Amino acid sequence: MDADNGGRPGPENPPGPLEQQGRRQDRQPVNMTKTATAPPAVAEGDLRASDADRDRVAEILREALAEGRLDPEEHAERIDTVYRAKTMGELEPVIRDLPASGAGRARQDRDAYAPGAGTPGPDQNLVAIFSASARKGRWRAPARINAFALFGSVEIDLTEAVFPQRQVQINVTAVFGSVEIRVPENITLRSSGSGILGSFEVESHDSEDADAPQVVVNGFAVLGSVEARPKRGAWIRDLRDRLRDGHRELRHELREERRERHHQLREDRREWHERLHAERRERRDRFRKGMGG
Template identity: 35%
Template sequence: MTQEPHGAKYFPVPLGDQARATTRASTADREEANAFLSAAMSVGALTPEEYTERAGTALAAVTLAELDELCADLPMDRLGGAVVSGRLDTTQVSTSGAAPVTRVSGIMSGGSVGGGAVVSSHLSAVALMGGVEIDLRDVEFTAPVLTVSCRAIMGGIRIVVPDDITVEVHGSGIMGGFSGRGAGPGRPGAPQVIINGFALMGGVETERAARGQNIGPRRPN
């Protein structure tokens, strides 16, 4: 295997491919490499310290070969389920005809999802030394259950949910916080939101707010 076809997802290949040493990595490639690294940590193949170091290096990677080097020793046969759980490949058509948003990231910057955005059954949120804001109060749901997979590494993810939907929070914090105070039941027939993932030296916070309520910017603690 040499160069990936245009639009293909990044996947590690054995070291020594000269074509990949001269092929520049995209932001999506770096995010995919991070998905493999975080999956490796979730199964115990990398320590949190090793993951943090490699994730930072992946952020600055220029070529596909540099990403391959970071993933060369990972047990790929054990990572399949863990990687898939964090990906958003489901594409559904909404009543408005718009394609659903499946990924939001804040990599040394900020990212957001809200307003009239369309969401399907999965939404992946990655905050790496940055911030992500997800406001689900006015989005268009196209599936009865939305799973939000969060990875906050030295960054923060804030999720605002309407006060009439059912919310489950199953995340964990590693030298960070994963707040479940927004969890709780909703009205019968309303969508269900499941929030999972981890916060490594960062934070994930879920809060409820009524539709139309202006919650404004958060003040730093």
């Protein structure tokens, strides 16, 4: 390093590698942009409620009414609150003291037709020749059911059955006989059959659950009848009966209240007439005493 040029390296003394690296770092541009901050997350209770959220809460309230957890007045008040709610925080207090019956029912239904680890059971054969045959209640539905009715009747009720597999095929033959099939509302019902001088009526139904089992009815009816349709659950019938009983009790209470009010009006009118007659009698007696004096 030369002393005459103030300690700066001259042409004969080039800068070292460390000094070159320091100069390159000094020449790097400075980032003047500011890092954007994310907006604060919205609390779950402040989220806007959708129509599906309101319908889900309303379904829980309907089941609570059917089970007797709510009376009709409480149910009406809460339903009004549900359809007026705008956020999830306004929906949550409505069902805070109720079990999530809708989710429990859906989970129970899915468990009822969850595929089992074992192999499918043997075919179920139902034969009715000048007689009647039925299969109902809680039972494991096999993959194939064969029903034959000759001058007889066969009843197949799957509303309480457990479905180890996703598809059940029912082969029916009705000759001068009848075959009646009932399935739950939460499954898919299909048919491929015909009637020969008879009726083959299958009410096709599509389940909203993509994992729901499928029941396919095949066969024919010769001078007979085959009928298959979904069956409403017991809780719907209970709800209808409860509403009917509630309306009947309300009419009875209104009738009794009207009778009591009418009786009270008659008593008040009778007392008013008696008091009026007593006042007239008193005035007449005073008048007679005055005339006699």
